[in-house]
Amino acid sequence: MIPALEVLETGPLVLIEDEGRPGHASVGVGHSGAADRSAHRLGARLVGNDEHLASLEVLLGGLRVRARGRLTVALTGAPAPARVDDRPIGHASLVDLAHGSVLTLGMPAAGLRTYLTVRGGIDVAPVLGSRSADTLSGVGPPPVRAGDVLPVGPAGATFPHVDQAAHPSHAVPWGSGDTGVAELEVLPGPRSAWVGGWGSSLGGLLGTTWHVHGDSDRIGLRLSGFRVERAAPYRDVELPSEGLVRGAVQIPAGGAPVLFLADHPATGGYPVIAVLTASAIDRAAQLRPGDLVRLRPSP
Amino acid sequence: MSDEPAPASRRGLTVLPAGPDALLLEVSGAAESGIAEVLALHERVRAAVDRGEGPWPGVSDVVPAARTVLLHTRPGADLPALGAAARALAASPPPPSSPPAQGEVEIVVRYDGADLAEVAAMTGLDPAEVVRAHTSTLWRVAFGGFVPGFGYLVGGDPRLQVPRRESPRTRVPAGSVALAGEFTGVYPRASPGGWQLIGTTDAVLWDPDRSPPAVLTPGTRVRFVDIEASR
Secondary structure (H helix, E strand, O other): OOOEEEEEEOOOEEEEEOOOOOOOHHHOOOOOOOOOHHHHHHHHHHHOOOOOOOEEEEEOOOEEEEEEOOEEEEEEEOOOOEEEOOEEEOOOEOEEEOOOOEEEEOOOOOOOEEEEEEOOOEOOOOEOOEOOOOOOOOOOOOOOOOOOEEEEOOOOOOOOOOOEOOOOHHHOOOOOOOOOEEEEEEEEOOOHHHHOOEOEOOOOOEOOOEEEOOOOOOOEEEEEOOOOOOOHHHOOOOOOOEEOOOOEEEOOOOOOOEEEOOOOOOEEOOOEEEEEOHHHHHHHOOOOOOOEEEEEEOO | OOOOOOOEEEOOEEEEEOOOOEEEEEEOOOHHHHHHHHHHHHHHHHHHHHHOOOOHHHEEEEEEOOOEEEEEEOOOOOHHHHHHHHHHHHHOOOOOOOOOOOOEEEEEEEOOOOOHHHHHHHHOOOHHHHHHHHHHOOEEEEEEOOOOOOEEEEOOOHHHOEOOOOOOEEEEOOOEEEEEEOEEEEOOOOEEEOOEEEEEOOOOOEOOOOOOOEOOOOOOEEEEEEHHHHO
């Protein structure tokens, strides 16, 4: 019998994700991959997987899976109550699933995305070298549905060497000094000059407490509450489309920033005035609509 | 503040910061020449990445656009060294006789587009002249980016420059051949779109199971052929 996860129930969205699909952005296929890369990687390290093996990205819990064969798994990312059959299990811990046992993942108290990593990885067919579901281009495996049987790949030569990891500080997006406002660090973007230049408030981007808008997803996080003002010389200038990066802070015509996440378009026609640091991207991927967020320059 | 990576301009290339794992290279010069400069830069960047010397192996993806080439890098790549290498590449004389890196493809088109008559009216040509103009030049893919497999093609007859439609269509059928501004393009799949539709092709421009999956990669030369004339 091929080891597998039999999907009994899903919540709002469960996607197969790995480290992404670089190399095809020039033909309109973005990099995609796990939205919270460090949570995906922590799961891989816990179970002894190569980081390129795929895990399940579970949005707001609600997942129930049954083990076919004996499996080793770990949950990382947004901490959520979980149990195997009737036994509660820990977050960021190694968990053994006996054949036939059922893992149930509840709703995280904070954060958005919990990663279920299986030793051996989710072994669906890769598309263009990756098993990541890209919600923008439609490339990659479709969303996971109840009734799916997800094959688990052969375990690698690396063995797990810890049973539990310390909760990373971004497990709740605003970190340990809980002020209720997530602080995200940014680096200069290619068009910082359009809003006054690096060292300025970037047209009000920095220093404003933003709300995460409901119209946010794996493509990007929309912020509301203020409008970023362009500097005078750029007020009526149109920007020809240019390549976009994950973490780009783009200012569309209306002035409400978009923080681009894993499934961002390959190119965009509005100025990118700053770019999130790698860890800030991971924290941004855990923010919920209504959460408060401030951006500040990376030291 | 002084810690902003200073945009350095030399021989028309500006290296702009784009976060921890990327650099944006911007060509300068007149807007209309930007695309030719980008295509030349893109070809040389691709060649440098393929050779894999110096900092170039740190590049994981290369994205040309209208005036820029974005270099995505692997974590830990030496961005200052890469920026310097990109400037040196742009400043060095072009290789004596660079054979075209990409091939030439033919796309057979049925010129039956819903906007053909309107394009004719806007350009002052009759529909047959629009078809002749579209098929008489060798187009070149400048860049992609709208949906997988879509290419923005340049190099057309200047008389074919038409604005986008005032209200975009919510659904343009797959295989539609269209015009907008200085560009022509082919919709690889049904999608919303605001370009002027002049024809249709059965060519499959995007197939993720094929290698390479896209026909219209940047630099590829394209000749459109009228299905009526090819019979």
